[in-house]
Amino acid sequence: MDTDYRLSSPAALRNREPILDVLRTVLPERGTVLEIASGSGEHITHFAAAVPSLIWQPSDPSLAARTSIAAWLHDTPLANVRAPLDIDAAAEPWPMVDADAVLAINMVHISPWRATLGLLGGAARLLPAGGHLYLYGPFRCADVPLVASNAAFDADLKARDPSWGIRDLDTVAAAATPLGLNLDRVIEMPANNLSVVFVRG
Numbered sequence: 001m002d003t004d005y006r007l008s009s010p011a012a013l014r015n016r017e018p019i020l021d022v023l024r025t026v027l028p029e030r031g032t033v034l035e036i037a038s039g040s041g042e043h044i045t046h047f048a049a050a051v052p053s054l055i056w057q058p059s060d061p062s063l064a065a066r067t068s069i070a071a072w073l074h075d076t077p078l079a080n081v082r083a084p085l086d087i088d089a090a091a092e093p094w095p096m097v098d099a100d101a102v103l104a105i106n107m108v109h110i111s112p113w114r115a116t117l118g119l120l121g122g123a124a125r126l127l128p129a130g131g132h133l134y135l136y137g138p139f140r141c142a143d144v145p146l147v148a149s150n151a152a153f154d155a156d157l158k159a160r161d162p163s164w165g166i167r168d169l170d171t172v173a174a175a176a177t178p179l180g181l182n183l184d185r186v187i188e189m190p191a192n193n194l195s196v197v198f199v200r201g
Helices: 010-026 042-050 063-075 113-126 148-160 169-179
Strands: 031-036 054-057 101-105 132-137 181-189 193-200
Touching: 010 042, 010 101, 010 132, 010 181, 010 193, 031 042, 031 113, 042 054, 042 063, 101 113, 113 132, 113 169, 113 181, 113 193, 132 181, 169 181, 169 193
Parallel strands: 031 054, 031 101, 101 132
Antiparallel strands: 132 193, 181 193
16 A cells, blocks of 8 residues: 655645635736745645646755655646755755745744744845745734734743744844845734735835
């Protein structure tokens, strides 16, 4: 019996359509979209099938994740999805020289702060003027207390790894601005998450 290497995330299945709705307003009509921390691969394969005019480049530092992405692509071949790359957001250089958009879904809070800084720096290097960096996940917002579910999630993340945790949106934006990434819009999403869109100046 063949081994099934496809990983599956219930959260990815729940949020992929709301995310896609936002991405349709953000992404260019043509070009290459780089996803950092693609995880199981369920997001990017869904997006690529829905938006065939774009080239989609998955990546993940985890071998298990890259194997899962490849398995999903084997199960549902998509001509507009490239083979997954081994990219650690915090490491330089990335094995990409340009991208027309960069995505990171549920990465910022489940990684050390240096990974967020690396993500911002890498996006700033790759994106053209007017290109977008899209982040999705829970964030702390000024003068808005964390809802109980996000507070519990934040505590669980920090218990698993003290370098993880829900980030302050103003702090992320402050780190992005000197790199030429300007906060363009923040969109409320289901389950107390946000879509955060930066544009390359």
